[in-house]
Amino acid sequence: MVGFRALPPNSNEVTIRNTAIGLNFIDTYHRSGLYPVELPSHLGLEGSAVITDLGKDVDGFNLGDRVAYVGLPIGAYSEQRNYPANGLVKIPESISNEQAAASMLKGLTAWYLANKSYPIKIGDDVLIYAAAGGVGLFLSQWAHHLGARVIGIVSTSEKAELAQLNGCTEIIYADDKQLVKKTRELTNGTGVTVVYDSVGKDTFYQSLDCLQPHGVMVSYGNATGAVEPFPVLELASRGSLFVTRPVLSDFIRERQDLVDAADELFTLISKKVIRVHLNTIVPLADVAEAHANLESRLTTGSTILKP
16 A cells, blocks of 8 residues: 555564565455455555564564565555564575565465475376466476476467476467377376366366376366366266365464475575566556456566565
């Protein structure tokens, strides 16, 4: 909120001045009402910032610390705000403010997808939708790092090239009518071990058809709308499949889990195992245009907003 001055922080809060704000698809869901929020509400779930004031019971942080955050309370689209101290992590010197803001939600989403929702193993065949998107680039690199063969789904030749530079061994185009057939051909007719589907309603059954028996369908996004209710017998008829619909907050509910996950993410970025593709920087005042571009699939990698 431009021109807003934060109130003094409560005892367990700090006042922060945002230095960069992450733009994510979930922001468009909150705006549209697909994911209802309690009104009045702002938008934005991740950012990097500098601490400018401390609540009286806050330990472990100092004025001037560079910090990053992800999750509730919503309100990253702001110049200043108060935020619970236990939801902050310190940004290492090797990570820029922009990298941190572009990494907290998308990077930690890739972390739980690759390590928790389905722990990727060496030799797994992995199918990733929107492989050149914000989460997709993090996840493709992470899956490759863990030893998987990554099949990326993209919409354009430019995105195909980007995905191949970031861990995808094979590419299939999203509009290919033979997507399921090609996936099975690439896996000698077996199907993939796991599908990471951020598209939602339009691709749900297609994704199930790409899986091997006992394969895992990880549905983690709704770009085309929420997946509609389905008969569980659909899983039995395709080889006793598993389906999960995870959210990041359930994997970082405890502070130590958040700290450990962020440390792992920042370490991989510092070692250049994972590259942060910060492709677009937009003034916060132009956020409506940034949302339109994101929803129109005109972006690759990460976009941040600058207050």
